[in-house]
Every structure is written in C-alpha cells, then in structure tokens.
Amino acid sequence: MSQEEPGRWRVFVDSTRCIGSGICAGAAPTHFVVVDGLSRPVEERIDPVEAVLDAAESCPMEAIIVSDVEGGRIAPEP
Amino acid sequence: MTRSRVVSQRTGLPARRAVDEREPPPVTDTSQATTPQRYPFSAPHRLDVDPRYAQLRREEPLIRIRLPFGEPAWLATRYADVRTVLADPRFSRAASVGRDQPRNTPLQPDEGILAMDPPEHTRLRRLVAKAFTARRVEELRPRTRAVAEELVDGMLAAGPPADLVAHLATPLPIRVICDLLGVPVADQDRFRTWSEAIVSTTSLSPDTIRSYVDQLMGYMAGLIAQRRVTPTDDLIGAMVRARDENADRLTEEEVVQLAAGLLAAGHETTVTQIPNMVYVLLTEEGGWERLRAEPDLVPKAVEELMRFIPLGATAAFPRYAVEDVELGGVLVRAGEPVVVSVHSANRDESVFTDPERLDLGREVNPHLGFGHGVHHCIGAQLARMELQVVLETLLRRTPGLRLAVPPSELTWKSGLLVRGLTAMPVRW
Numbered sequence: 001m002s003q004e005e006p007g008r009w010r011v012f013v014d015s016t017r018c019i020g021s022g023i024c025a026g027a028a029p030t031h032f033v034v035v036d037g038l039s040r041p042v043e044e045r046i047d048p049v050e051a052v053l054d055a056a057e058s059c060p061m062e063a064i065i066v067s068d069v070e071g072g073r074i075a076p077e078p
Numbered sequence: 079m080t081r082s083r084v085v086s087q088r089t090g091l092p093a094r095r096a097v098d099e100r101e102p103p104p105v106t107d108t109s110q111a112t113t114p115q116r117y118p119f120s121a122p123h124r125l126d127v128d129p130r131y132a133q134l135r136r137e138e139p140l141i142r143i144r145l146p147f148g149e150p151a152w153l154a155t156r157y158a159d160v161r162t163v164l165a166d167p168r169f170s171r172a173a174s175v176g177r178d179q180p181r182n183t184p185l186q187p188d189e190g191i192l193a194m195d196p197p198e199h200t201r202l203r204r205l206v207a208k209a210f211t212a213r214r215v216e217e218l219r220p221r222t223r224a225v226a227e228e229l230v231d232g233m234l235a236a237g238p239p240a241d242l243v244a245h246l247a248t249p250l251p252i253r254v255i256c257d258l259l260g261v262p263v264a265d266q267d268r269f270r271t272w273s274e275a276i277v278s279t280t281s282l283s284p285d286t287i288r289s290y291v292d293q294l295m296g297y298m299a300g301l302i303a304q305r306r307v308t309p310t311d312d313l314i315g316a317m318v319r320a321r322d323e324n325a326d327r328l329t330e331e332e333v334v335q336l337a338a339g340l341l342a343a344g345h346e347t348t349v350t351q352i353p354n355m356v357y358v359l360l361t362e363e364g365g366w367e368r369l370r371a372e373p374d375l376v377p378k379a380v381e382e383l384m385r386f387i388p389l390g391a392t393a394a395f396p397r398y399a400v401e402d403v404e405l406g407g408v409l410v411r412a413g414e415p416v417v418v419s420v421h422s423a424n425r426d427e428s429v430f431t432d433p434e435r436l437d438l439g440r441e442v443n444p445h446l447g448f449g450h451g452v453h454h455c456i457g458a459q460l461a462r463m464e465l466q467v468v469l470e471t472l473l474r475r476t477p478g479l480r481l482a483v484p485p486s487e488l489t490w491k492s493g494l495l496v497r498g499l500t501a502m503p504v505r506w
C-alpha cells in the first residue's frame with residue numbers, strides 16, 4: 001500500500017501547529033484521527049481523494065500538508 | 079512565529095489525562111423508562127455553573143432532558159462524551175432536519191451550514207475557511223490593535239466612569255468583522271438589531287425572530303448583488319466569485335445564509351464575551367492583579383477564560399445518533415438526539431486540574447469553548463486575536479481598571495442563547 005508510485009499523495013500533519021480542533025477527522029474520518037489532542041493521518045501515502053484536500057483547506061492552522069510523491073505541494077493553497 | 083500561534087498550539091495541546099478513568103456505569107437502555115428533567119436546570123445566574131453538573135459527571139453522565147420545545151434528548155456532561163458527540167460521525171446534525179428538534183423557541187430552526195454533515199458541510203465551509211486561518215487572522219492584528227487604541231481613547235475621554243460595553247466591547251468586534259466581510263459599519267444599527275434573532279430564545283417573539291432573520295438575509299442578498307456589479311476584494315466579494323465559478327456546487331441561498339451567519343455570529347459572541355472576560359478578571363481571585371503582574375500570560379489567560387466562562391445559557395444544536403452508540407454507560411439508540419454541556423465538559427476534573435479555580439497560567443487546557451469537530455467555531459482564531467488585543471490594550475492603558483458599581487448592581491441579559499452584561503460601568 002505504501003509504495004512510492006507516481007500519482008499518489010503524501011499526507012503530513014504538523015503537530016507543532018495542530019490545535020486538535022477535530023475538523024479534519026470529522027471531514028475525512030477515514031484519513032485522519034485525533035489522538036491525545038493531536039491529529040495524524042491514518043495513512044501517509046494515499047490515492048488521491050477530494051476529502052483530504054477538503055480537510056487541508058479547512059484546517060484553521062494550515063497544519064495539514066498534502067503533497068505529491070515528489071514533494072510538490074497540492075494543498076492547502078497558499 | 080507569533081506569540082498567539084505558539085500559545086494556542088500549546089493550550090490546544092491536550093490531554094493525555096483526557097482519558098476518563100472513572101468507572102463507566104453498566105450499559106443500560108433507559109431512553110423510554112425515565113422522565114426527562116427540564117433543561118436548563120436553572121435560569122442562568124451571572125456566570126455561575128449549576129452544581130448539578132458536577133454531580134451528573136460523577137453519578138449519571140448521560141441523562142434524559144427536555145428543552146422548552148421539541149422532543150426529549152440525552153444530555154452529555156463528561157468531557158470525553160461531549161467530545162464524542164461533537165466529533166464522532168455517528169452523531170449527525172444533518173439527521174436533525176425534519177425532526178421535532180429539542181430547542182429553545184417554538185420555531186423550527188433553519189440553520190444552513192450548522193445543519194449539515196460532511197461532505198456537504200465541508201464543501202460550504204471550505205468556501206470561507208481560508209479567511210479565518212491563524213495566518214490570515216494575524217494579518218488583521220495590527221489593524222485590530224489600532225481600533226482598540228482608538229476606542230479606548232474614546233472611553234478615557236468619556237469617563238470615568240464609562241461603559242466598557244458601549245465604548246469597547248461592542249464596537250471592536252463589529253469593526254473587525256465588517257472590515258473582513260466588507261459590510262459597511264454605518265449599517266450596524268440595522269444589522270445589529272436583526273442579528274439578535276440568531277441568539278434569541280425568549281428575548282424576541284417568534285414572529286420578530288422570523289422577521290429579523292428575513293431582513294438580515296435580504297440585507298445580505300443586497301450586498302451580494304452589489305458585488306456582481308462592482309466586484310470587491312473582501313470576503314463577500316470572494317464568496318460571490320466562488321459561487322459564480324461553481325454554480326453547480328453552491329446555491330445562491332447557501333451563500334447568502336453563510337455570509338449572514340458570519341456577520342451575525344462574528345460579532346454577537348465576541349461582543350458578549352469581552353465584558354464576560356473583564357468581569358471575571360475583576361471579580362475572581364487570581365484575575366486582573368495577576369494579569370497586571372504577568373502580562374505575558376494574556377494568550378493563556380484568554381484560553382482559561384474561554385474554559386472558565388459558561389457563555390452558553392442553554393443547549394442548542396442537538397446531534398442525532400445515526401446508529402446505536404454506547405455513551406456514558408447508556409445505549410443511545412439510532413434516531414435519538416443528544417445535546418452537550420460545554421461548561422460541564424470544561425470543568426471536568428478528570429481533564430482539568432482544580433477546574434473550579436481560575437488559573438490564568440493553566441498549562442494543559444484543551445477546553446471546548448470553541449466547540450469541537452467539524453462545527454468547531456470558524457471564527458475561533460479571529461476571536462482569540464480580538465480577545466488578546468482587548469486585554470493587552472486595557473492592561474496597558476487602564477492598569478487600574480475596576481468596576482464602578484458593586485457586582486450585584488450589574489445587569490445581565492436574558493432570553494438569549496448566551497450570557498452577558500447589558501452594560502459595564504468601569505473606572506481606571
């Protein structure tokens with residue numbers, strides 16, 4: 001599941017920014033889980049899916065970074 | 079990195095202690111059996127928290143209650159259960175549509191984004207979320223500081239004594255949200271009157287509530303129509319562009335409702351919370367004097383005040399279970415509504431050390447004052463910034479701040495979803 005195939009995405013949550021609001025886990029429950037007040041991705045390498053972009057764009061701290069496997073930023077938009 | 083970001087991360091950092099170690103009662107299925115208690119348990123008195131919550135957290139964390147209107151509901155009082163109800167997708171706001179919702183007015187609510195679940199909710203929230211990120215809010219801080227200075231100048235010129243509600247607490251959030259949205263401040267007499275409808279329980283008649291909501295929507299529809307003629311760079315302008323580019327994803331009504339909701343919620347709550355915060359600081363031990371001695375505590379103090387102040391006067395926005403869920407030792411059946419007490423959660427002794435004490439330097443403070451889950455207050459970062467700026471400005475300009483009347487002579491609003499002061503005469 002976690003091979004570096006082109007077209008897949010990387011999901012990262014910056015724990016120094018996350019305030020544990022639970023917005024991402026609510027918006028994309030199969031992709032984020034809040035543990036001890038901090039969000040983390042359920043899987044770090046995923047097939048592209050809109051819900052993860054929604055979560056990244058909805059995070060008030062911009063703590064969720066979605067990038068392609070080469071590291072190019074997909075979300076959030078600057 | 080700015081101070082507020084560092085602190086809000088830290089204060090948001092909960093809570094290994096959040097795991098509730100009290101013995102859960104054995105699971106019972108009592109939804110049909112017990113008579114629901116009337117809720118709220120008591121009329122709000124100042125900012126007091128009814129002692130029954132502490133007892134319920136200990137003994138009966140989920141009980142049956144009945145609000146003035148609608149069907150009976152479960153009430154959750156423990157921190158962990160409240161978080162579950164607010165964040166777990168098994169509890170739905172969308173499922174409330176068409177039900178006889180537990181509520182505080184005879185009107186059936188028409189709440190727009192607050193009555194949606196993901197992905198519909200996310201589609202709409204995404205439209206405006208960008209404007210409320212910590213980063214964008216920081217850009218508004220210098221201007222907010224300038225507004226606060228100017229308003230405090232006015233207050234100092236008018237007194238002492240002077241009314242902090244009229245001179246500072248009311249105009250500041252209105253100016254900030256108007257700038258952000260692109261609403262003319264000059265229209266405030268009108269939209270302020272109408273906005274009360276969104277927080278009214280009994281202060282306005284049902285007919286007046288309906289009429290004010292309609293007028294607020296009509297006013298916002300007018301501002302939106304203007305932007306189709308003359309595009310603007312403000313948030314309403316951005317919403318209009320997004321709507322016109324994605325007409326298949328957003329209806330005009332959704333955009334109008336969302337913009338009106340941001341205008342009304344964007345000031346009603348902060349306008350009310352500023353005097354509440356100052357009141358607590360001036361009347362609780364470890365309040366103003368401590369903050370004056372340690373002004374660097376302001377960001378943490380704001381978090382602690384958000385925890386400590388029971389802003390809500392009653393319960394609202396019930397979540398409906400979409401499947402059977404075991405919660406707080408009972409079985410909540412699919413289709414049953416649950417409401418939460420955020421104040422009770424914020425005083426849960428399994429999460430907060432010495433929860434009845436105001437501790438402006440509290441280190442671990444994962445309070446739920448801005449809610450939790452997908453409906454977590456979109457204006458949370460904006461409100462934090464405004465509240466920090468107000469306290470910093472008052473500390474600097476009026477270090478000798480005190481109430482100009484005994485606390486017992488202050489008058490409190492009633493008939494609203496929120497608790498707050500009608501006026502706050504102060505000296506300095």
Ligand code: SF4
Binds near residue numbers: 017020023034
């Ligand atoms: S939305 Fe952002 S701040 Fe909230 S829990 Fe997710 S990552 Fe953390």
